[in-house]
Amino acid sequence: GESVGLHLPTLSVQEGDNSIINCAYSNSASDYFIWYKQESGKGPQFIIDIRSNMDKRQGQRVTVLLNKTVKHLSLQIAATQPGDSAVYFCAEEGALSGTASKLTFGTGTRLQVTL
Amino acid sequence: NAGVMQNPRHLVRRRGQEARLRCSPMKGHSHVYWYRQLPEEGLKFMVYLQKENIIDESGMPKERFSAEFPKEGPSILRIQQVVRGDSAAYFCASSPASGREYFGPGTRLTVT
Numbered sequence: 001g002e003s004v005g006l007h008l009p010t011l012s013v014q015e016g017d018n019s020i021i022n023c024a025y026s027n028s029a030s031d032y033f034i035w036y037k038q039e040s041g042k043g044p045q046f047i048i049d050i051r052s053n054m055d056k057r058q059g060q061r062v063t064v065l066l067n068k069t070v071k072h073l074s075l076q077i078a079a080t081q082p083g084d085s086a087v088y089f090c091a092e093e094g095a096l097s098g099t100a101s102k103l104t105f106g107t108g109t110r111l112q113v114t115l
Numbered sequence: 116n117a118g119v120m121q122n123p124r125h126l127v128r129r130r131g132q133e134a135r136l137r138c139s140p141m142k143g144h145s146h147v148y149w150y151r152q153l154p155e156e157g158l159k160f161m162v163y164l165q166k167e168n169i170i171d172e173s174g175m176p177k178e179r180f181s182a183e184f185p186k187e188g189p190s191i192l193r194i195q196q197v198v199r200g201d202s203a204a205y206f207c208a209s210s211p212a213s214g215r216e217y218f219g220p221g222t223r224l225t226v227t
Contacts, residue, residue: 042220043218046217049215102174107157108155108156
């Protein structure tokens with residue numbers, strides 16, 4: 001079946017370095033992807049999103065890259081800070097009837113920022 | 116503008132009891148989604164509702180689970196005769212008619 005998955009379950013990065021978190025998806029018909037950050041004991045927090053008609057989108061310290069050829073998504077965090085430590089999920093929006101859609105989440109990557 | 120609210124934040128139930136989880140969407144949002152998260156896993160879709168209607172319940176277990184979103188009041192996820200395997204974090208999200216989902220803080224259900 002269709003799925004969204006991540007390559008690395010845990011990523012350790014030194015403070016100040018850049019982080020790259022990867023995600024593979026299998027549904028080539030997907031047209032909307034979102035990255036969420038989840039801190040311990042909290043709900044997912046939106047970071048950045050991208051539609052399939054784009055290959056790159058930048059936010060504040062974060063960049064999402066989409067490679068539709070190999071169905072790969074990545075999240076880049078510049079100058080990683082201790083507050084970036086969390087689990088990061090990519091999610092794919094699956095179409096339902098109507099305009100709103102449910103999300104299919106990957107299993108997550110834990111980002112650990114070391115001092 | 117208050118975010119998505121869920122209560123209780125923590126719920127402990129003995130096997131066989133009922134669990135009721137509540138979700139108040141963000142103001143102006145008419146779409147509600149429920150997700151379940153097991154430890155160290157991603158969120159799994161359960162059900163999508165609009166006011167008084169279930170749009171998609173493809174992720175809901177066939178038995179013991181039900182959801183509603185009445186015309187007035189919060190959305191309710193109800194689990195009857197809970198078992199230990201129901202222990203998880205349950206997240207609610209809401210969205211406007213077209214737009215991204217905003218998540219609540221979750222309810223952590225523990226079945227003893």
